[in-house]
Amino acid sequence: MIIRADIADFDVGRILIDTGSSVNVLFADPFNGLGIDHQSLNKEITPLLSFSGDVVEPIGSIQLPLAVGSGSRRAFIYTHFLxxxxxxxxxxxxDRPALT
Incomplete structure (x- = not known):
């Protein structure tokens, strides 16, 4: 399923809900578009196994607000993103647990 949500108060489209994922991933281009300083990233992280089976070294991790829905059906949480x-x-x- 592909949705739209607010991440760090920015409307972000093309978000994939992956029930098999164990982490929330924010890709570098959209992250840079949020205007968040790279100094805010936690650099102490382990590599990630990609969909293709390649090992990917994340830039860092960060906790950001995530809001999904609208009106009285709007949910808001802080969640970690790689x-x-x-x-x-x-x-x-x-990942699906972030939406529950």
Whole structure:
């Protein structure tokens, strides 16, 4: 499923909900568009196994506000994202537990 959500008060489209993912991923281009300083990233992280089976070294991790829905059906949480620099059709990948 592909949705739109607010991440750090920015409307972000093309977010993939991946029920098999164990982490929330925010890709580098959309992260840079949020205007958040790279100094805010936690650099103490382990590599990530990509969809293709390649090992990807994340740029860092960060906790950001995530809001989904509208009106009285709007949900808001703070969630951790791994920031990854690789090509994809999506801006972010959210694991299903983040939406519950």
């Amino acid at each position: 920031v990854v620099n690789c090509s994809t059709a999506y801006n972010a990948i959210i």
